[in-house]
Amino acid sequence: MRIRATVAAVSGALAISAFALPAAHAAGSAPSYRTEAAKLFAAHGDRTAFSSTNGTAATDLGVSFSNLKIAKAIKVGPTGHVSTTVTYTLTHGANYDLTSDDFDSGPVIYKASSITNADLLGGVNPATCTATSSTTANCSGKIDINPADDLINSDAGKWSAGALALQYSTGNRSLQGNLGTTLVQRNSQLTVDASPEPVQKGKTITVTGKLSRANWEDGHYHGYAGQPVKLQFRKKGSSTYTTLKTITTSSTGTLKTTTKATVDGYFRYVFAGTATTPAVNATGDFVDVR
Incomplete structure (x- = not known):
């Protein structure tokens, strides 16, 4: 399964042209990582002008990412499911509770030159983050790929890696690219x-x-x-x-x-x-x- 969105300019804004949703990360009434990630991927390229869940202008969370590590290459066969683990450091404000259902993070990869106008691949579930201080955490998440749904042959080659953070109650979020690279290869x-x-x-x-x-x-x-x-x-x-x-x-x-x-x-x-x-x-x- 995957998180994927193709973002394109439409009348001065950005809109999804294709998207398929993976399973939610929690049962019951817990926020859906897939739904909020979809909103992020569809948001305006100007990160200060995101639309929040209540229709007002959303702001960047002030979360940043570093020390991202991803496999040098991801070998993808003609069918089936492939996943690869991505680790990174998340730095956040002291007011964020990483164990809360209101906050999630996850890795993404993209082939475009910029993450703000990109077709993004992510994970079915959010990353698991372990606090290392009041403002930092070590995170581990997966990129999930189903070639029949996610890829065409011309997608093979170099992809860039990044990460996102979501706060469900406000609709605010952070998205950062150019944290690493990988090759997505035709096995x-x-x-x-x-x-x-x-x-x-x-x-x-x-x-x-x-x-x-x-x-x-x-x-x-x-x-x-x-x-x-x-x-x-x-x-x-x-x-x-x-x-x-x-x-x-x-x-x-x-x-x-x-x-x-x-x-x-x-x-x-x-x-x-x-x-x-x-x-x-x-x-x-x-x-x-x-």
């Missing part, structure tokens, strides 16, 4: 098959395989064309692979090359990865040389 798969098996020493071995990556728009893996992939060999009894050559995937992501049989060992393909697609190694295929 990759790589296969290898060396044949014939067994093979006579000195004979030719044909090594085939395929490099694929997730397509978030149709929910399947498809071949990744035009990518350099290394063919490597590890002698039986050794723990070290040696690169034999580099070849390029076909228009359908397939790989095919030949090499000479010398000794027993394992062949594998290795892809170094790109900003949009993670590195991956095929599981070595053993060839018995006689």
